[in-house]
Amino acid sequence: MPETAKKRRTANPVYLGGLEGKLDGVAWTLLWLGLLLALVVLFINPIGFVASVGIVINAILIWVVLRALAEIIRLLKHQAGLPYGGRVTSPNERVDGNWECTACGGKLYDPSICDHCGREIVGTEEVGE
Ligand SMILES: [Zn+2]
Incomplete structure (x- = not known):
């Protein structure tokens, strides 16, 4: 897993x-x-x-x-x-460049997996939590 x-x-x-x-x-x-x-x-x-x-x-x-x-x-x-x-275009969903992985701090381009460390993204954490 x-x-x-x-x-x-x-x-x-x-x-x-x-x-x-x-x-x-x-x-x-x-x-x-x-x-x-x-x-x-x-x-x-x-x-x-x-x-x-x-x-x-x-x-x-x-x-x-x-x-x-x-x-x-x-x-x-x-x-x-x-x-x-600008933004990288996506056919089905908006790519939001304002998200980062909590594990490695890498910028997220795919909402479901981190491009940098490969971890699956399962939830959100707002700044200040
Ligand atoms: Zn990561």
Whole structure:
């Protein structure tokens, strides 16, 4: 049977910025500029529907690629144990970076197991308990 520990909320805030944060910002800016440009092209020339659709598709593709690059940087920093800006995306549940393992003090990314010491996480402990 694996050893268990509780997750403890840390006082440290979520990190912001880094190159991964800038990539996210650029991705969102280019997405909105692309959507705005597509509307302008459509407004100026109603026949330019195909051009507008092309602009929107390109904006979305650039957004996805830049967000993916930011995610790769986050994952690499996570593997190296470095702080990173933003959050690692998760398909089913929110990853909360404010939890730490009570046994080793490592930052928790998975709510059920500690990445650092391998202990199963079975409960919560708020700071001050
Ligand atoms: Zn641990």
